[in-house]
Amino acid sequence: MSVILVFLLVIAGIAGWWLSQQRLMSKPWLEHGPDVAFAQEDVTGMPTAKIGLGVFLAVVGALFALFASAYFMRMELSDWQAPPVPRLLWLNTGILFLSSVALHCAVLASRNDEIRTTRLALITGGLTALAFLAGQLLAWRELAAAGYFVDSNPANGFFYLLTGMHGLHILGGLVALALTTYRTWTKPLDGRLKLGVELCAMYWHFLLFIWVAVLVLLAGWASDFIDICRQLLS
Amino acid sequence: MVDVTPGSRDAVPPAEVPDVELYHPHSWWTTYVFSQDAKVIAIQYAGTAMAIGFVALVLSWLMRLQLGFPGTFDFITPEAYYQFITMHGMIMVVYLLTALFLGGFGNYLIPLMVGARDMVFPYANMLSYWIYLLAVLVLVASFFAPGGPTGAGWTLYPPQAILSGTPGGQDWGILLMLFSLILFIIGFTMGGLNYVVTVLQARARGMTLMRLPLTVWGIFTATVMALLAFPALFVACVMMLFDRLLGTSFFMPALVEMGEQLSYGGGSPILFQHLFWFFGHPEVYIVALPAFGIVSDLISTHARKNIFGYRMMVWAIVAIGALSFIVWAHHMYVSGMHPYFGFFFATTTLIIAVPTAIKVYNWVLTLWRGDIHLSLPMLFALAFIVTFVNGGLTGLFLGNVVVDVPLSDTMFVVAHFHMVMGVAPIMVIFGAIYHWYPKITGRMLNDAMGHFHFWVTFIGAYAIFFPMHYVGLVGVPRRYPELGETAFIPDSVHDLNAFITVAALIVGFAQMVFLFNLFWSLRYGKEAGGNPWRATTLEWQTPQTPPAHGNWGKELPVVYRWAYDYSVPGAPQDFIAQNDPGPPNLPRHA
Numbered sequence: 001m002s003v004i005l006v007f008l009l010v011i012a013g014i015a016g017w018w019l020s021q022q023r024l025m026s027k028p029w030l031e032h033g034p035d036v037a038f039a040q041e042d043v044t045g046m047p048t049a050k051i052g053l054g055v056f057l058a059v060v061g062a063l064f065a066l067f068a069s070a071y072f073m074r075m076e077l078s079d080w081q082a083p084p085v086p087r088l089l090w091l092n093t094g095i096l097f098l099s100s101v102a103l104h105c106a107v108l109a110s111r112n113d114e115i116r117t118t119r120l121a122l123i124t125g126g127l128t129a130l131a132f133l134a135g136q137l138l139a140w141r142e143l144a145a146a147g148y149f150v151d152s153n154p155a156n157g158f159f160y161l162l163t164g165m166h167g168l169h170i171l172g173g174l175v176a177l178a179l180t181t182y183r184t185w186t187k188p189l190d191g192r193l194k195l196g197v198e199l200c201a202m203y204w205h206f207l208l209f210i211w212v213a214v215l216v217l218l219a220g221w222a223s224d225f226i227d228i229c230r231q232l233l234s
Numbered sequence: 235m236v237d238v239t240p241g242s243r244d245a246v247p248p249a250e251v252p253d254v255e256l257y258h259p260h261s262w263w264t265t266y267v268f269s270q271d272a273k274v275i276a277i278q279y280a281g282t283a284m285a286i287g288f289v290a291l292v293l294s295w296l297m298r299l300q301l302g303f304p305g306t307f308d309f310i311t312p313e314a315y316y317q318f319i320t321m322h323g324m325i326m327v328v329y330l331l332t333a334l335f336l337g338g339f340g341n342y343l344i345p346l347m348v349g350a351r352d353m354v355f356p357y358a359n360m361l362s363y364w365i366y367l368l369a370v371l372v373l374v375a376s377f378f379a380p381g382g383p384t385g386a387g388w389t390l391y392p393p394q395a396i397l398s399g400t401p402g403g404q405d406w407g408i409l410l411m412l413f414s415l416i417l418f419i420i421g422f423t424m425g426g427l428n429y430v431v432t433v434l435q436a437r438a439r440g441m442t443l444m445r446l447p448l449t450v451w452g453i454f455t456a457t458v459m460a461l462l463a464f465p466a467l468f469v470a471c472v473m474m475l476f477d478r479l480l481g482t483s484f485f486m487p488a489l490v491e492m493g494e495q496l497s498y499g500g501g502s503p504i505l506f507q508h509l510f511w512f513f514g515h516p517e518v519y520i521v522a523l524p525a526f527g528i529v530s531d532l533i534s535t536h537a538r539k540n541i542f543g544y545r546m547m548v549w550a551i552v553a554i555g556a557l558s559f560i561v562w563a564h565h566m567y568v569s570g571m572h573p574y575f576g577f578f579f580a581t582t583t584l585i586i587a588v589p590t591a592i593k594v595y596n597w598v599l600t601l602w603r604g605d606i607h608l609s610l611p612m613l614f615a616l617a618f619i620v621t622f623v624n625g626g627l628t629g630l631f632l633g634n635v636v637v638d639v640p641l642s643d644t645m646f647v648v649a650h651f652h653m654v655m656g657v658a659p660i661m662v663i664f665g666a667i668y669h670w671y672p673k674i675t676g677r678m679l680n681d682a683m684g685h686f687h688f689w690v691t692f693i694g695a696y697a698i699f700f701p702m703h704y705v706g707l708v709g710v711p712r713r714y715p716e717l718g719e720t721a722f723i724p725d726s727v728h729d730l731n732a733f734i735t736v737a738a739l740i741v742g743f744a745q746m747v748f749l750f751n752l753f754w755s756l757r758y759g760k761e762a763g764g765n766p767w768r769a770t771t772l773e774w775q776t777p778q779t780p781p782a783h784g785n786w787g788k789e790l791p792v793v794y795r796w797a798y799d800y801s802v803p804g805a806p807q808d809f810i811a812q813n814d815p816g817p818p819n820l821p822r823h824a
Contacts, residue, residue, distance in 0.1 A: 001508055008462065008559055015458075022443045024548065028796035029540060031445075032816060048354050048435045052427050055461065059423055063465040066512070070469060070505060074484060079500030150480050154501065157482035161472070 003072065007065035011058060053199050057206050060169065064210050067165065068217055071158050075223065082155040083148040085219045092135035093215060099128035100208045103177075103201040110194045115184060118197065122181040125204065129170055129177070136167055162214050166207065173203050258783070268364075270356035271783055272341045272428075275363045277674070279337035282363075286370050287330035288749075291742055293322040302735025304716040313401040315715035316385030321373075323388030324411070327517065328418060329370055331659055335524040336422070336460065337366060339666060340429045340453045342674065346773035347450050349438025349791045349813075351784045353428040362428070365421030372414040381405025387713065389510060390470075392485040392503050396478040399491070408478060412471045419464045419471075429457040438772070438813075440793035444548070445812070447771045447797040448541065451548055452527020455555040456520045463516035463559070470509035477501070504569055511562040518655050519558040523551055525662035526593055529615045531797070532665050533597055535769045536612035537604030538808055540798035543596045550589035557586045567635050568642045576635045583633035587626070594623060605801065605808075609767075610684045614665030617692045618658050625654025628703065643713070646706025649699045657695045664691070664748070671752075672766045676779050677759030683751040687744050694741035701730045770809050771797050 074080065106121035140160065148156045180196040187193055216222050259265040269275060297318045300310040310318075341359070345352050353359045376383040385401030386394060386408060398404040402411075433446075433454045446454075473484045477498070485506045486498035534541040541547060563571065563579040597619055606612065628650040632638045641647060664687070671679050705727055710717065717723055765774040777787045791813040799810040810816050 001512060004466075004512070005560070011462065012556060019552070024444065024545070026442070026444050028442070028444045028544060029798070032795055048431060051434055052355060052431045055427055055430055056423070059427075059461050059465060062462045063468060066466050066469045066509065070473065070484070070509060073505050073508065074502060077500055077502055079483075150476070151482050151497070154483055157476060157480070157484060161476060165472075 001069045001073070003068040004062065004065045007061060011062075047195055049195060049199060050202070053202060057203070060206070060210070064162075064165075064213065067158075067162055068213070068222075071162070071217060072223070072226075074154050074158070077154075079153065080155055081153050082218075082220055083143060083153070083159055084146075085215075086139040086142045088135055088139045088142060089215060089218075092132050092139065093211065095128050095135060096132045096208055096211055099125050099132060100201075100204045102128060103197075103204045107194075107198050107201045110189060110197045113189055115189050118189070119181065119184050122177065122184065122197065122200075125200075126174060126177050126181065129174055129204075133167055133170060136163055139163070159218055162218065166211055166214055169207055169210075173200070173207060176200060176203070268360060270352070270360045272345050272353045272356070272359060273674075273781060273785075275359055276338050276341035278363050279333055279341060279366065280339075282367055282370055283330050283334040283338060284749075286325055286374070287334075288745075289374070290322045290325035290330060291745060293318045293325075295739060295742055297322065298735040298738040300715055302732040310715070312715045313385060314382075316387070316713075317383045317401050317407075319713065320385050320387055320390075320411075321377075321383050325373070326656065327388065327521070328415070329373065331521045331655075331663075332422070332460070332517070333366060334663060335521060335659070336429065336453060336457055337363065337425055339449075339524060339528065339670075340457065341425070342670070343449055343773060344429055344432050344453060345436070346776065346781060346785055347447050347771055348433060348436060349441055349772050349786070349793060350432060350436035351786065351790070354432045354436050355424075355428050358424040359428045362421045362425035365417055365424065369414045369417035369421060372410050372417060376402070376407050376410035376414075379406035379410060381407055384408040384411045386411075389507075389514070390474070391510075392474060392477065392501075392506050393487060393489060393498070396474065396486075397489070397491060409475070412475050412478075415467060415471050419468045422464060423461065426457045426461045429453060430461065438791050438793050441812075444545070445793055445796045447527075448530040448544070448547055448551070449524070449527040449771075451551050452523040452525070452530075455551050456523040459516045459523070459555050459558065460520045463513045463520065465513075466509050467513035470506055470513070473509075474506065504566070507566050507569060508562070511565045512559075514565060515562040516558045519554055521655055521659050523555065525618065525659040526551065528666045529618050529662050530593075530597065530600075531769075531771065532611045532615040532662075532669055533600050534798050534800060535669075535767050536609050536615070537601050537606045538800045539600055539604035540800055541596065542599040542602075543592070544796065544798065546592055547596055550592045553589040554586060557582065557589070561586060564633055564638075567638045573635075580633055580635050584630065587630060587633075590626060594619065594626075609668075610679070610681065610688060611665040611669035611767075613685075613688050613692075614661045614668065617688070618661040618665065621653055621661060621695070622658040625650055625652075625658055629654055641706065643711055644706040645702050645710045645712050648712045649702035649706055652699050652702075657699065661692075664688075667752075669767065670773075671755070672762030672779075673773055673776075674780055675756055675759070676762055677755050678762050678766065679755045679759060680751050683747055683754075687748045687751065690744035690747075691741055694737050694744065697737035698734050698741065701734055705730055705734075768807070768809050770795075770799055770811050772812050775811050775813050 102121050102125035106118050106125060109117035109121055140163070143156070143159065148159075150157050150160045177200050180193070180200050183193055183196065259269065259271070264270075266274060269278075296307075296310060297315060299307055300315055341353070344350075373383075379402075381402050382405070383402055384390070384395065384407035386403065390408070390411070394400045394403070395408055396403050400408075402408050433450060437446075473482075476482045477484055477486050481497055483498045483501035485503055486496075486501040487503065488499040489496045530541050530547060561579055561582045563575065564583045567576055567579075597615075628646070632641060632647065632650055668679055668684060671677075706712075708724070708727055709722055710727060717727070762779065764776070764779045767774070772791055772793070773781070775791065776782075776785060793812050794815050795810060795812055797812055799805075799812075799816075801808045802810055805816070
């Protein structure tokens with residue numbers, strides 16, 4: 001369970017930092033009147049939707065951290081045999097990276113009010129993400145064709161489980177991305193739409209990060225790294 | 235520290251929120267059924283939770299009938315008994331307590347208490363309820379599925395949960411349970427995002443974190459915990475579904491069943507236990523923290539006194555929330571863990587008693603020399619304190635490895651967790667309903683029926699669970715449908731079991747009176763007025779009762795003080811509302 005505990009430590013750090021800004025030492029029973037330190041605008045000054053997405057990403061992060069924890073705990077048992085990582089995954093990683101870059105371009109373009117570039121970048125991002133999903137399916141077929149079925153070894157099970165779970169999150173993101181892209185035609189490029197583009201990009205970058213973490217896990221580098229750390233400590 | 239001089243008071247511009255920000259329903263359907271108004275969603279959540287809770291209550295009757303009078307009822311087979319305990323436990327913990335505290339009270343109270351018009355993501359909030367309802371329906375469907383619901387125990391431990399020896403293990407039961415939980419978690423996440431972000435972003439002007447009522451602190455912290463803990467249950471459920479449906483061996487060791495070697499091999503049931511309890515222990519506090527928060531407000535309001543040690547209360551809530559993530563393995567002392575591991579978890583478990591004890595002391599000190607009104611909410615709040623201390627003390631027994639090992643899996647454990655996370659939070663729920671019903675409906679609940687309900691429930695709960703501790707200490711194991719001829723179990727245990735069953739039936743009956751009261755008072759209850767308890771918090775200061783769509787009139791409230799200005803010396807009334815600038819030159823009551 002160490003992965004999730006480290007993850008929670010990070011969350012606790014962020015929460016602790018935020019709480020430390022909230023004057024938890026104040027004595028509210030001595031205060032009367034509106035607090036001068038309390039600004040007129042939104043409480044944090046950040047858009048509400050962005051904070052909402054941030055909290056959601058923390059939940060997604062916890063989910064994958066827990067999967068990673070389970071992966072490491074199951075790995076220690078004797079029947080574990082990791083499947084080879086299909087080389088296609090490297091190509092897929094590149095495609096997902098391109099997708100993230102495209103969405104980043106969309107954010108930049110929307111900031112400059114270049115509506116056509118924004119649309120182009122959004123569509124590119126969506127299509128590359130679809131290509132990534134197709135690539136993942138091909139990788140599954142490749143593995144299955146080589147005899148690595150989901151039930152033949154827990155390591156294979158985790159391979160399908162983690163890639164599948166990540167794919168589902170991409171799929172959900174694609175719905176939001178499609179809606180935002182559609183809105184670039186129907187709505188003016190105002191602050192609201194720009195925020196929507198930015199949130200899509202934020203989600204995409206996060207899922208790219210999760211994917212790299214999953215890949216590192218599946219390729220066995222994570223356990224190698226931990227072994228090296230253990231040797232250094234002992 | 236900020237003071238308002240009489241002249242500067244007018245200088246505060248009211249925070250006006252443009253009307254377009256709020257979603258407006260256009261038809262009966264979008265007003266009452268597919269509503270995006272947090273207050274309607276709250277009532278939908280609460281109604282559904284209480285309805286499914288009623289099912290769990292009936293299941294507990296059936297279990298008690300079997301334990302009290304074994305062999306009398308033919309339809310309660312051992313398999314049926316296992317199904318009853320499983321569904322009773324899961325419904326009570328997840329579908330009733332979690333949903334009612336967070337979905338019900340959270341939805342109703344958060345926007346009103348922080349001075350917002352609604353939750354920040356109303357659409358997701360609506361979806362949250364409908365997915366929750368779907369989860370409940372899937373759960374109920376398992377009663378009618380071939381093979382019936384799962385009988386794996388509420389902890390759903392593999393390997394037995396998905397084997398054919400367990401009711402529902404190879405039928406629909408376990409599948410529907412897992413799907414239902416997954417749906418619940420997805421739905422909860424949507425609601426949870428709302429509760430957290432609303433507290434972060436939608437507070438009224440002047441509502442600093444340290445001016446929040448403790449109810450909001452409790453629900454807020456519990457929601458943060460739930461958002462981080464429920465994924466563990468999600469992971470456990472998904473992996474178990476893989477084991478059951480796709481034949482993987484995440485949790486399943488090599489097994490021989492009915493003389494047949496199963497295709498599973500090498501998996502670790504302990505892995506499931508870690509995942510389950512990583513959710514399961516925080517879950518205890520997900521239920522307890524809102525109860526802590528609510529009870530603080532009830533006690534302060536009905537004792538007409540400011541809460542003792544507000545800052546300490548807030549810190550304790552946050553500390554309990556953080557600590558509850560590093561105690562999970564105290565549910566697994568008998569799983570063969572490394573002794574040092576058990577030592578670590580026993581230590582963290584006992585440390586969590588410190589902030590909890592601080593809270594109990596502060597409640598008692600709030601009562602000390604207060605102007606205690608023994609109204610129904612106060613009675614339930616007092617019952618909570620007593621019951622919680624009781625269950626908390628047996629928790630100290632069970633938190634120690636050496637004491638836990640012999641007591642593990644006995645009725646002592648059952649008595650302990652029913653006291654601490656069954657009876658205690660439910661006392662708060664009742665108190666809270668008696669307290670906020672006037673705001674929700676505009677009418678008071680009937681007092682006579684309320685008193686009957688309180689005394690029967692309070693005394694009855696002790697009649698049920700006190701003897702159960704003794705039954706457990708004698709060594710009666712939990713989860714046994716029948717004790718039979720067992721040498722170490724004296725006859726008195728059988729008599730006690732019959733007594734407990736009778737008490738349980740009576741307590742259950744009292745809940746029908748409560749249910750009747752809810753409907754009766756809707757029509758015939760005394761008119762409550764806007765603020766019958768003369769409380770300070772914002773939800774009592776709404777222009778209309780029940781609060782209208784959008785909660786506040788044109789202007790959002792401005793908050794001038796903390797939530798506990800009761801009996802302030804020199805004030806014209808014995809309370810000053812949070813949005814009341816207050817009389818000029820009010821002396822400090824430091």
